Amino acid sequence: MASWDPRRVGVSAELAGAPVGVAPGSHQNEGGRMASDRERTVVAGGPDQQGASAVEGGLGALVDPDGDRRAIEAEAFDSSRRVAGRAAAGSCSSDDHLAPRSYPVVGCLLDFYRNRRRLLAWYTGLLAASPSQTIVVDRLGARRTVVTANPANVEHILKANFGNYPKGKPFTDVLGDLLGGGIFNVDGERWYEQRKLVSHEFSARVMRETVGTALEREARARLVPALYAAADGGVVVDVQDLLRQFAFNVICRVALGGADDAGGGVEMALPLSRLAAAFDTAAAISARRGAAPVAAAWKMKRALGVGSERRLREEVKVIHDAIMEFIRGSSRRRKRPAAARRGRDDLLSRMAATGYPDEAICDMVVSFIMAGRDTTSSALTWFFWLMTRHRDVEQEVLDEIDACMGNGGDGILVGVELEGSRRARVLHAALCEAMRLYPPVAWDSKHAAEDDVLPDGTRVGRGDRVTYFPYGMGRMEAIWGADAGDFRPRRWLALPPDGVSPFKYPVFQGGPRTCLGKEMAFVQMKFVASAVLRRFELRPVAEGSPEFVPLLTAHMAGGLKVMVRKRQRRNGTCDR
Numbered sequence: 306m307a308s309w310d311p312r313r314v315g316v317s318a319e320l321a322g323a324p325v326g327v328a329p330g331s332h333q334n335e336g337g338r339m340a341s342d343r344e345r346t347v348v349a350g351g352p353d354q355q356g357a358s359a360v361e362g363g364l365g366a367l368v369d370p371d372g373d374r375r376a377i378e379a380e381a382f383d384s385s386r387r388v389a390g391r392a393a394a395g396s397c398s399s400d401d402h403l404a405p406r407s408y409p410v411v412g413c414l415l416d417f418y419r420n421r422r423r424l425l426a427w428y429t430g431l432l433a434a435s436p437s438q439t440i441v442v443d444r445l446g447a448r449r450t451v452v453t454a455n456p457a458n459v460e461h462i463l464k465a466n467f468g469n470y471p472k473g474k475p476f477t478d479v480l481g482d483l484l485g486g487g488i489f490n491v492d493g494e495r496w497y498e499q500r501k502l503v504s505h506e507f508s509a510r511v512m513r514e515t516v517g518t519a520l521e522r523e524a525r526a527r528l529v530p531a532l533y534a535a536a537d538g539g540v541v542v543d544v545q546d547l548l549r550q551f552a553f554n555v556i557c558r559v560a561l562g563g564a565d566d567a568g569g570g571v572e573m574a575l576p577l578s579r580l581a582a583a584f585d586t587a588a589a590i591s592a593r594r595g596a597a598p599v600a601a602a603w604k605m606k607r608a609l610g611v612g613s614e615r616r617l618r619e620e621v622k623v624i625h626d627a628i629m630e631f632i633r634g635s636s637r638r639r640k641r642p643a644a645a646r647r648g649r650d651d652l653l654s655r656m657a658a659t660g661y662p663d664e665a666i667c668d669m670v671v672s673f674i675m676a677g678r679d680t681t682s683s684a685l686t687w688f689f690w691l692m693t694r695h696r697d698v699e700q701e702v703l704d705e706i707d708a709c710m711g712n713g714g715d716g717i718l719v720g721v722e723l724e725g726s727r728r729a730r731v732l733h734a735a736l737c738e739a740m741r742l743y744p745p746v747a748w749d750s751k752h753a754a755e756d757d758v759l760p761d762g763t764r765v766g767r768g769d770r771v772t773y774f775p776y777g778m779g780r781m782e783a784i785w786g787a788d789a790g791d792f793r794p795r796r797w798l799a800l801p802p803d804g805v806s807p808f809k810y811p812v813f814q815g816g817p818r819t820c821l822g823k824e825m826a827f828v829q830m831k832f833v834a835s836a837v838l839r840r841f842e843l844r845p846v847a848e849g850s851p852e853f854v855p856l857l858t859a860h861m862a863g864g865l866k867v868m869v870r871k872r873q874r875r876n877g878t879c880d881r
């Protein structure tokens with residue numbers, strides 16, 4: 306087995322989202338303990354993006370459409386400190402926070418432009434140097450933006466003064482064509498109603514029956530056979546791509562029903578792969594809207610029905626037509642005798658029973674698919690990559706999986722054992738640690754309804770964008786200590802039973818709008834980690850460092866290309 310030397314990891318600014326990514330470089334720890342490795346950073350324009358700049362919530366980065374793919378490498382913390390040093394030399398606002406270097410009229414436009422392809426690293430450095438881990442980015446032509454990595458501020462925005470921080474019109478405008486009035490894109494009463502309804506989807510029973518069945522079926526049908534085929538054929542496979550397909554099919558089965566179809570999948574005229582491609586394109590174009598220097602540009606293109614806006618309209622139509630057709634089919638099926646519709650307890654059926662019109666159901670399903678599709682695959686991609694860099698951690702995870710998560714023989718999948726999954730503490734810790742360094746949602750923004758003052762004294766004006774920054778928070782020494790840049794899952798095992806505050810680790814957001822799918826995500830990620838790791842050893846083919854690309858959902862630029870080897874089965878012990 307190849308051992309890996311410490312290497313730089315990539316980060317790249319991207320369309321939606323805002324800041325730019327970072328990644329941990331790491332090496333195998335010879336002591337057999339959990340590895341601890343100083344992260345390195347590469348900031349680059351991603352391949353399918355065009356440079357970046359930006360700030361925006363889960364989809365908000367600004368994009369420089371002419372940006373070339375210029376990588377800027379720097380050891381993460383050295384980089385942070387250098388940037389911090391410069392920031393300290395820059396202008397300091399009257400509040401207790403740093404601001405990028407600013408000038409009359411243009412504000413911090415120049416610094417912003419200079420750093421537009423490395424926003425994640427730039428913001429992280431500025432935030433680390435700020436006494437209160439908050440910065441204000443105020444530049445000509447853009448909304449005043451407060452970016453914070455301060456847990457008290459994050460709690461204030463997401464919980465204490467939740468009502469003052471809706472997603473807001475700038476956000477909902479950008480995603481409106483794709484998401485319509487679905488839960489992801491609405492505030493106030495409309496959000497609350499849907500939240501209540503959809504919460505049912507995450508009950509223990511649904512998790513066991515629908516999610517468990519969907520996971521097993523998809524793993525048996527595609528994921529595991531594809532990896533066996535790659536191992537047998539000695540061919541390179543893109544694990545990120547496989548995981549994305551897997552997550553998409555699973556969430557479609559859960560949202561639309563189909564987990565109960567004997568051996569089959571979702572009954573849909575359109576192949577799921579075409580639907581997935583439509584989602585990809587529509588999400589990317591919507592993200593680019595959020596990144597446009599002036600909103601009027603995409604609005605004009607939309608009005609004229611040209612360019613990317615025309616493509617967006619076409620892809621959204623593919624999505625809506627396919628889901629609407631499915632909804633109508635589902636409503637016909639509901640009229641069949643009870644025996645024929647046994648097991649149909651999906652989101653769609655429940656919304657129909659509650660009296661929602663078909664269009665509203667369609668919007669809800671689109672939001673649900675968007676929420677559940679790329680997040681888990683993103684987290685798992687980085688997790689698997691980290692396992693290849695920290696073989697000692699992988700060994701501990703494997704021992705625990707063998708002991709806790711059932712006894713799957715060769716070629717036989719281990720069922721989704723919720724109890725065993727909950728007991729897998731080392732695996733849980735490794736996943737949390739992977740997401741601390743590579744959060745699937747790198748940044749997320751709200752828009753202030755009224756003037757406010759954050760707990761650290763930062764003034765917020767009505768209409769300002771307020772961005773909390775999971776990516777930067779995962780790297781703050783003020784939060785995680787001097788080893789904040791190291792991949793060290795053991796830090797999670799030392800935490801008190803109630804874990805870490807969601808406002809220090811807002812990877813799943815926090816407060817009333819916290820991610821509804823968190824438990825489902827862990828069940829899914831543990832299932833996949835177990836199904837893959839116990840059968841296969843993955844070995845990346847590229848020596849180069851992956852880039853973290855924070856689109857609407859973050860991903861690894863270029864995918865995770867690996868060679869696959871079948872693993873010998875072993876036994877382990879479980880920390881019960």
Ligand code: HEM
Nearest residue numbers: 363676677680681684745746812813814818820821822826
């Ligand atoms: C590692 C996996 C996941 C991560 C890191 C994650 C993270 C997040 C974050 C940060 C938000 C807030 C986004 C915003 O308000 O702009 C969110 C919301 C949401 N997530 Fe997840 N998510 C994950 C998996 C899932 C899955 C598998 C589902 C299942 C469908 C899901 C369903 C939702 C829903 C429905 C919301 C909207 C909640 C609301 O607005 O009230 N998530 N998630």
